Amino acid sequence: MVHASEELLVNQLNATAIKSFVEISRPIKDVYPVLCGKHLAYIENTDKEFTDQALKYYQEYKIVDDLTKVDDVILKISLCDLAGSEANSYPFYKQFENEFKVAVAGQIWLDITNIDGSKGTAIKRYRISWAYLRRRRWFSEIT
Numbered sequence: 001m002v003h004a005s006e007e008l009l010v011n012q013l014n015a016t017a018i019k020s021f022v023e024i025s026r027p028i029k030d031v032y033p034v035l036c037g038k039h040l041a042y043i044e045n046t047d048k049e050f051t052d053q054a055l056k057y058y059q060e061y062k063i064v065d066d067l068t069k070v071d072d073v074i075l076k077i078s079l080c081d082l083a084g085s086e087a088n089s090y091p092f093y094k095q096f097e098n099e100f101k102v103a104v105a106g107q108i109w110l111d112i113t114n115i116d117g118s119k120g121t122a123i124k125r126y127r128i129s130w131a132y133l134r135r136r137r138w139f140s141e142i143t
Helices: 015-025 048-054 090-096 119-142
Strands: 031-037 041-043 061-063 074-081 100-104 109-114
Touching (some): 015 031, 041 048, 048 074, 090 100, 090 109
Parallel strands (some): 041 061
Antiparallel strands (some): 031 041, 074 109, 100 109
16 A cells, blocks of 8 residues: 555565465466566466456566566465356365455456455555554654
8 A cells, every 4th residue: 555655555465375376276277377566467377368368457567487486575366267267266265265365356367365455454554554643743743
């Protein structure tokens, strides 16, 4: 979350989770993982049917040899599931719903973020930090 050009909150996925989720996706037929960073997306497959879908949503992307070796802040993993995300890939990731937010995000997309990775959480954290900074400024003015 950014306010007035200052980064206030980054809710990134940890490297162990990223590696695990990518490795789970690889043997699933018609599933293509996308790592979503702060500034660009990472893909490791250039299958035309997949890229036609992915490029609708990710204009800034980089093709890499191995997604498990990407060194960047990753906020979300999206799985492009050309066979249908709810029936095909979701059953493999449902087991992680207590630790991560796993959401069917359309007919062919499954998104995985940290469980508290939502706009509501970001706004709540922003309000808390804003109130803290406001109090701090007030105390410094009276001392």
